[in-house]
Amino acid sequence: TGKTNMFSGLVRCADCGEKLYYCTSNSFETRQDHFVCSTSRKKGKEVCDTHFIRAVVLEEGTLQHMRLVIQCVADYEDAFRRALGAKRSEEAKKDLSAKKRTLQKSENRLAELDRLFKRIYEDMVNGKLSETRFQMLADDYEQEQADLRAKIEMLENEIQNQEDQAENVDRFIRQAKKYLYLEKLTPTILNDMVNAVYVHAPDKSSGHRV
Numbered sequence: 375t376g377k378t379n380m381f382s383g384l385v386r387c388a389d390c391g392e393k394l395y396y397c398t399s400n401s402f403e404t405r406q407d408h409f410v411c412s413t414s415r416k417k418g419k420e421v422c423d424t425h426f427i428r429a430v431v432l433e434e435g436t437l438q439h440m441r442l443v444i445q446c447v448a449d450y451e452d453a454f455r456r457a458l459g460a461k462r463s464e465e466a467k468k469d470l471s472a473k474k475r476t477l478q479k480s481e482n483r484l485a486e487l488d489r490l491f492k493r494i495y496e497d498m499v500n501g502k503l504s505e506t507r508f509q510m511l512a513d514d515y516e517q518e519q520a521d522l523r524a525k526i527e528m529l530e531n532e533i534q535n536q537e538d539q540a541e542n543v544d545r546f547i548r549q550a551k552k553y554l555y556l557e558k559l560t561p562t563i564l565n566d567m568v569n570a571v572y573v574h575a576p577d578k579s580s581g582h583r584v
Contacts, residue, residue, distance in 0.1 A: 396408075
C-alpha cells in the first residue's frame with residue numbers, strides 16, 4: 375500500500391513476546407489501521423490469544439504514557455532513579471569507588487599468592503620446608519586463590535552492571551528532559567525513548583474493552 379507506521383517493529387505481544395503485525399489496506403481509513411499478534415495469526419488463538427490494537431489508540435496511549443513518565447522524571451528525578459533500582463549520583467559514585475578498591479586489593483592479593491606459592495616451592499626444593507608443610511600451605515593458597523577469583527569475577531560483573539545501569543538511567547533522564555514539552559510523537563522520538571511497547575490481551579471485565 376505504501377503506507378507505513380512508526381510503531382512497526384516496536385509493538386510486541388505481552389504473552390508470547392512476538393511482534394505484532396501492522397495491518398493496513400488502501401481501503402482502510404486511518405482509524406482502521408491496526409496491529410495484531412503474529413503468533414495468533416500464524417498458529418491460531420489456541421497458541422496465543424488475539425492481541426489487537428488500533429494504531430490510533432496505540433499512538434494516543436503511548437503519547438499519554440510518555441508525557442506522564444517524562445513529567446515524573448522532571449519532577450521526581452531521585453524517586454525515579456530509586457524506582458529503577460539506580461542510586462543517586464553521589465551515592466553511586468561512592469559505592470562504585472569502594473567496589474573498585476576492593477577489586478584492586480583482591481587482584482593484588484592474587485598476584486601476591488602466586489609469588490608466595492613460588493617461594494614456598496623453592497624453599498621445599500632447597501630443603502628449607504618439609505613436603506608436608508609445603509602441601510598444607512599450597513592447599514591454603516590454592517583455596518584462597520579460588521575464592522579470590524570468584525570474588526573478582528563477581529565484583530567485575532557488579533561494577534560493569536552498575537556502570538551500565540547508571541549510564542542507561544542517565545541517558546534516559548537526559549532524553550526525557552529533552553522532550554519535556556512533548557506534543558506529538560515522531561519516529562525520532564520513539565527511537566530515542568522507546569525500546570518496545572507491549573500489548574496485553576483485552577480486559578472486558580468492566581463491560582468495556584480495555
